Amino acid sequence: MKNIRTLGIVLGMTTLLPQSIMAKAYDYPAHKNVAENNYGNTGFAVGPEAKRIQSKSDLVVGSTIMAHDRYQRIYNKVGDNYNYVTMIARLDRIKVLDLNGGDENPYIKVKIESSVDRRLVGKTYYTRIIGLSEYEDYKTFDADVYMVQNIATEKLRVYQRVCKDYSCPPKMIFETDFVSGYKKGDDAHKYNTHVGSYRIFEWEKFYQDRGTGGHYPSWYDPTYPLPPDRDDSWSKWFDSEYMPWEFCETVDGEKECSHKGMMRGAFGWYTALVEPHYGTGQWTHGTIGWAESSIENIYRAKGEDFLGKLANMVTSLRSSGCSRVSNPSVAFLRHILPVGTPLIKIYALESYQDQASMERNYNIGQTSAWNFILTKDGVRETGEEATTAHKNYVEVRGLDTPDNILEEGSYEFNIYPTVVQYQYKHRSSGNGYRRSRGCVEDTVDNYMKPWMTDDEDRKYYDIDREDKISSRQCNVYKIPADKFQGRFYPDTGLIEGYAHPQAEGVIRGGFRSENWPDFIEAKRY
Structure with missing residues (x-):
């Protein structure tokens, strides 16, 4: 930000600006419209499936494999006994040291080569072969589509890589709001959503935490009480009558059980399980409520309606680190985003790459609709068994029987990119401009560019001079303005001159060896 600020306020110096930060026009060649047949066949490539270890014959001593299941137990061997030590996480690399007999003995001897828990690295343990696989982290997977979550503005967008030869930029095909993680009183920022580069490893339908006995039972399970009715208040999703069990915890050495703090269906219809997350979640999932009410609950969690404002005065309705979207949104994402899809979480100021190109290549105000049928099958299943809610898919497979349908509808969403910016205009000026102060979602880029000067027709807003953005919106964690880069x-779904802010509250997560995939850097196009 500081170097951009200098360029932005020194007038008449545009000839000194590097071409890489000048507005770059763009167009798209003819390409497949993924909305055809109501998104029935996007053609998006699916990441390669990691080969699961089924037998010791699949293993070679000295080879490196990984924990594929989310929770893989490791053991110490004492005599003939295997004593549980702890768990390793998906993507933890382990080297096979000894097959430890034949398949009649499920344990093998391994050395931890890399782990979320760095205390384990270099140590030797035993583990079962079930839950292991060949190494696959999808970093080299040439994805056709990717998702960007801007935590600062709480906007989630999906982009199609139309020109993989870098002759044109990616194109936005979906945009929605999301709720980032935050808890009142969390001075250590343990519950913030983390910036970083991730991959979607699997989708799970009606996910719940901790199997049974956790805080958040599945939105639907045939063995649980039915969820609240569509017309019920949002507070019903917290009532004990909708909970299948009591939540128990140990307080001062004594076990206490109650329904307090539980929320039915907190993960909504689907959950994108992303890696690496280092035990902090960082997943993308739905929320409480049915289709329409879940959209309202997203805004309520942010405190954007009266009830939300009241609730957020005394508590936090946000997530504990995950990115939360409405249930129709997450159902659509589950349908179009295959395993291996890159997910990039950033904390950035937004501008259009080129206003004129945006207006030429997108139809401002255009929306698309996706028809869905949410069914009862696939509870806590993953992969294909986590049945998509795509209407045609459900109908073709005969899953649309009256006793199997939970909800049916049509979900409408933007397929043109808005820009979310902090603005302060003293007067209205020009078509599309408005008097405003604060965070505004618009289709007009109001930030000053380094090569621009004010003129009589338009007063550009110089965000680089705003020293109070930390107390405004478009900046959910209230970082100082000069920390944005x-x-x-x-x-276009691209970044330019961007770096993750070095600021309190902005926590780095995702792959330690990758800030983001190369294809989201504007300089490459």
Whole structure:
């Protein structure tokens, strides 16, 4: 930000600006419209499936494999006994040291080569072969589509890589709001959503935490009480009558059980299980409520309606680190985003790459609709068994029987990119401009560019001079204005001059060896 600020306020110096930060026009060649047949066949490539270890004959001593299941137990061997030590996480690398007999003995001897828990690295343990696989982290997978979550503005967008030869930028095909993680009183920021580069490893339908006995039972399970009715208040999703069990915890050495703090269906209809997350979640999932009410509950969690404002005065309705979207949104994402899809979480100021190109290549105000049928099957299943809610898929497979349908509808969403910016205009000026102060979602880019000067027709807003953005919106964790670096372009899904802010509350997560995939850097196009 500081170097951009200098360029932005020194007038008449545009000839000194590097071409890489000048507005770059763009167009798209003819390409497949993924909305055809109501998104019935997007053609998006699916990441390669990691080969699961089924037998010791699948293993070679000295080879490196990984924990594929989310929770893989490791053991110490004492005599003939295997004593549980702890768990390793998915993507933890382990080297096979000894097959430890034949398949009649399920344990093998391994050395931890890399782990979320760095205390384990270099140590030797035993583990069962079930839950292991060949190593696959999808970092080299050439994805056709990717998702960007801008935590600062709480906007989630999906982009299609139309030109993989970098002759044109990616194109936005979906945009929605999400709720980032935050808890009142969390001075250590343990519950914030983390910036970083991730991959979707699997989708799970009606996910719940901790199997049974956790805080958040599945939105639907045939053995549980039915969820609240569509017309019920949002507070019903917290009532004990809808909970299948009591939540128990140990307080001062004594076990206490109650329904307090539980929320029915907190993960909504689907959950994208992403890696690596280092035990902090960082998943993308739905929320409480049915289709329409879940959209309202997203805004309520942010405190954007009266009830939300009241609730957020005394508690936090946000997540504990995951990215939360409405249930129709997550159902659509589950349908179009295959395993291996890159997910990039950033904390950035937004500008269009080029206003004129955006207006030429997108139809402002255009929406698309996706028809869905949510069914009862696939509870806590993953992969294909986590049945998509795509209407045609459900009908073709005969799953649309009256006793199997939970909800049916049509979900409408933007397929043109808005830009979310902090603005302060003293007067209205020009078509599409408005008097405003605060965070505004618009289709007009109001930030000053380094090569621009004010003119009589338009007063650009110089965000680089705003020292109070930390007390405004468009900045959910209230970081100082001068900690922002570079820009994110919602129209092309690219970053320019961007770096994750070095600021309190902005926590780095995802792959330690990758800030983001190369294809989201504007300089490559």
